[in-house]
Amino acid sequence: MISPFNPDLDLEINRLLKAPVARIWRCWTEPELLKQWWTPKPVITSQAELDLRPGGSFRTVMRMEDGSEHPFETCILDLERERRLVWTDTLIAGFRPSPAPMFGFTGYVTMHPEDGGTRYIARAIHGKRDVAKRHEEMGFHDGWGAVTSQLEAIAGGLA
Amino acid sequence: MISPFNPDLDLEINRLLKAPVARIWRCWTEPELLKQWWTPKPVITSQAELDLRPGGSFRTVMRMEDGSEHPFETCILDLERERRLVWTDTLIAGFRPSPAPMFGFTGYVTMHPEDGGTRYIARAIHGKRDVAKRHEEMGFHDGWGAVTSQLEAIAGGLA
Numbered sequence: 610m611i612s613p614f615n616p617d618l619d620l621e622i623n624r625l626l627k628a629p630v631a632r633i634w635r636c637w638t639e640p641e642l643l644k645q646w647w648t649p650k651p652v653i654t655s656q657a658e659l660d661l662r663p664g665g666s667f668r669t670v671m672r673m674e675d676g677s678e679h680p681f682e683t684c685i686l687d688l689e690r691e692r693r694l695v696w697t698d699t700l701i702a703g704f705r706p707s708p709a710p711m712f713g714f715t716g717y718v719t720m721h722p723e724d725g726g727t728r729y730i731a732r733a734i735h736g737k738r739d740v741a742k743r744h745e746e747m748g749f750h751d752g753w754g755a756v757t758s759q760l761e762a763i764a765g766g767l768a
Numbered sequence: 769m770i771s772p773f774n775p776d777l778d779l780e781i782n783r784l785l786k787a788p789v790a791r792i793w794r795c796w797t798e799p800e801l802l803k804q805w806w807t808p809k810p811v812i813t814s815q816a817e818l819d820l821r822p823g824g825s826f827r828t829v830m831r832m833e834d835g836s837e838h839p840f841e842t843c844i845l846d847l848e849r850e851r852r853l854v855w856t857d858t859l860i861a862g863f864r865p866s867p868a869p870m871f872g873f874t875g876y877v878t879m880h881p882e883d884g885g886t887r888y889i890a891r892a893i894h895g896k897r898d899v900a901k902r903h904e905e906m907g908f909h910d911g912w913g914a915v916t917s918q919l920e921a922i923a924g925g926l927a
Binding site: 610611612613618660662663664665686687695697699700701702703704705706707708709713714715717734735736737740 | 769771772777819823824845846854858859861864865866868872874894895896899
């Protein structure tokens with residue numbers, strides 16, 4: 610059960626992607642595919658690990674152009690294969706509270722077949738207006754938009 | 769999947785209760801029973817609501833001796849009937865980050881039949897040592913200990 614969308618607290622990317630749901634799901638859940646689109650170029654995802662179950666770790670490492678690396682640890686909350694993946698940076702593996710959340714948000718994607726492609730919705734939901742605003746000002750729409758295009762390109766190239 | 773116990777970050781009550789697992793579970797999950805033991809007397813639980821599914825709301829209101837009321841909103845993360853219930857105050861209903869967590873902890877109970885009663889373990893797990901220490905200093909062992917005795921008494925009196 611995911612909280613209803615609240616425009617004051619939540620941010621969204623909503624696109625029709627030209628790739629079938631099964632390939633979008635693979636790009637989200639296979640680490641070697643995830644690494645190819647998860648961060649906006651020229652930033653690189655140097656590591657990716659997912660333990661696909663509630664309480665499982667979902668961990669990536671971002672490598673910046675200067676070579677510095679920034680881990681991002683989150684916890685998977687809920688999933689339905691080829692439909693939904695929910696995680697949060699307020700927790701880490703095993704539902705333990707995060708010692709240092711990046712923003713304090715829950716992220717989720719939903720995907721459904723539409724017109725031969727995929728209706729793809731990615732949202733970041735927050736507990737406070739100022740956190741949502743900061744996330745938006747740090748470039749949510751550009752960043753998540755760019756990686757969604759990268760995701761579509763990688764998914765489109767899969768056999 | 770719950771994080772392994774970490775003595776530097778986690779607090780625990782571990783007791784053999786003189787009541788069968790089925791009654792302990794009822795006391796945890798039926799609001800009218802939960803209200804009878806959830807807060808250490810003379811503090812009263814004036815309201816209790818549980819939506820028993822991942823993402824469901826778990827909300828109680830504490831009424832102090834001076835009549836003031838304090839809501840406590842958490843989110844259910846995981847459960848197995850008569851075995852395990854996991855929730856966190858870092859999130860509220862629908863996995864939304866809490867605008868004001870009480871401590872920033874994940875709580876869980878596990879229960880198993882033992883010697884005609886119930887092996888009962890209740891834990892609070894934290895992300896940082898200082899949060900765990902503050903939770904302990906605010907009376908975790910006395911508070912959770914007292915309510916565990918209240919729980920045992922209420923469960924023992926059930927038909």
